[in-house]
Amino acid sequence: MNTFVFGAMLFSASLIVVALYRIWVGPTVFDRILAVSLVTANSLVVLLLIGAHFDRMDAIVDIAIAYALLAFTLPVALAKHFESRSVFDVSAGTDQRALIERRAVADSTAADDRTAHPHAPHALDTDADQDR
Amino acid sequence: MSALAVVFISAGLFFLAVTTLGMMRFPDFFSRTHVVAKSETLGTMLVIVGLMFEYRLGDGTYKLVLLVAFAMVANSTAMHGLARAVHRQRDTDHLDGDGTADQHVRADHHDGEDAP
Numbered sequence: 001m002n003t004f005v006f007g008a009m010l011f012s013a014s015l016i017v018v019a020l021y022r023i024w025v026g027p028t029v030f031d032r033i034l035a036v037s038l039v040t041a042n043s044l045v046v047l048l049l050i051g052a053h054f055d056r057m058d059a060i061v062d063i064a065i066a067y068a069l070l071a072f073t074l075p076v077a078l079a080k081h082f083e084s085r086s087v088f089d090v091s092a093g094t095d096q097r098a099l100i101e102r103r104a105v106a107d108s109t110a111a112d113d114r115t116a117h118p119h120a121p122h123a124l125d126t127d128a129d130q131d132r
Numbered sequence: 133m134s135a136l137a138v139v140f141i142s143a144g145l146f147f148l149a150v151t152t153l154g155m156m157r158f159p160d161f162f163s164r165t166h167v168v169a170k171s172e173t174l175g176t177m178l179v180i181v182g183l184m185f186e187y188r189l190g191d192g193t194y195k196l197v198l199l200v201a202f203a204m205v206a207n208s209t210a211m212h213g214l215a216r217a218v219h220r221q222r223d224t225d226h227l228d229g230d231g232t233a234d235q236h237v238r239a240d241h242h243d244g245e246d247a248p
Contacts, residue, residue, distance in 0.1 A: 008141055008179075015152045022155050022164075030218050034164055037210060038155060041172050041203075042148060045179050057187045061195045068202055075210040083217035 009049040016042045033078050040071035140182025147175030161218060169211035176203045 019042065022035035044064055051060025154167030177200050184196045 004138060004141075008145055011145055012148065015148055018152050019155060028161060028218075030161055030214060031164065033214060034161070034168055034211075035155060037207075037214075038151060038168055038172060041176050041207065042152075044203075045144070045148065045176060048180065048183055052183055052187055057183070058192055061192060061199070065195060065199060065202075068199060068206070072202075072206040072210055076213050079210075079214040079217035083220055 005049055005053045009046055009053060012042050012046045012049065016046070029082060030079075033075050033082075037071070037075045040067075040074070044068055044071065134186055137182045137186035140178050140185065142182075144175045144178030144180075144182060147171050147178060151175060162215060165211050165215045165218075169208055173203060173207040176207070 016039050019035050019038045023032050023039070026032040026035060044067055047060060047064050047067060048057075051057045051064070148171075151167055151171040154171065155164055158164050158167060180196055180200050180203070184193060184200075
């Protein structure tokens with residue numbers, strides 16, 4: 001309809017593209033859920049601006065309400081799902097949790113053991129080569 | 133296009149851009165939750181209010197009011213549930229993805245357990 005609404009629509013769409021980077025690199029699954037929530041909110045804005053640009057707000061508003069209701073259920077349902085279940089669940093087939101715990105213990109205790117007990121045998125050196 | 137609509141939509145886009153910048157730059161999960169819960173809600177509300185000024189729908193304007201009210205309630209609720217789910221998890225080692233974040237969360241659950 002006019003250039004301002006069209007520019008605003010393009011700007012919101014570019015914000016969606018930037019937010020996809022957090023979905024790609026996000027360290028945890030919760031960061032990805034958060035980024036998906038951000039993408040859905042920006043998509044709602046883009047949808048309303050599309051309706052304003054093509055002068056069909058009366059049709060787009062109903063779609064926007066349904067989209068907002070559906071987008072609300074996604075972070076809540078996924079948060080409840082991942083709250084009850086550990087992310088690195090060993091029984092689910094991924095053995096990453098034990099590996100991460102072993103690395104954390106090795107990082108925290110290796111330096112202290114070598115300074116306090118210089119002649120003590122390193123229990124972490126023996127099985128560190130087996131894992132890596 | 134009225135000046136009020138331009139002002140409100142521009143302010144809303146500014147807050148949405150700030151939200152995306154915070155998602156890129158903030159170090160840990162809880163600060164990202166904070167920026168999404170507040171700034172994104174305000175940006176969405178401002179854009180919808182700006183559209184309300186320009187595109188008078190007659191009887192359909194209450195739907196945009198409903199969208200503003202729902203954005204105000206639902207986004208905060210979803211982010212609160214997400215942050216609570218992370219906070220309640222016993223196992224929080226996976227939050228140390230970038231090395232600098234969440235030292236306080238680890239200190240709550242692992243203090244004394246890592247001692248040999």
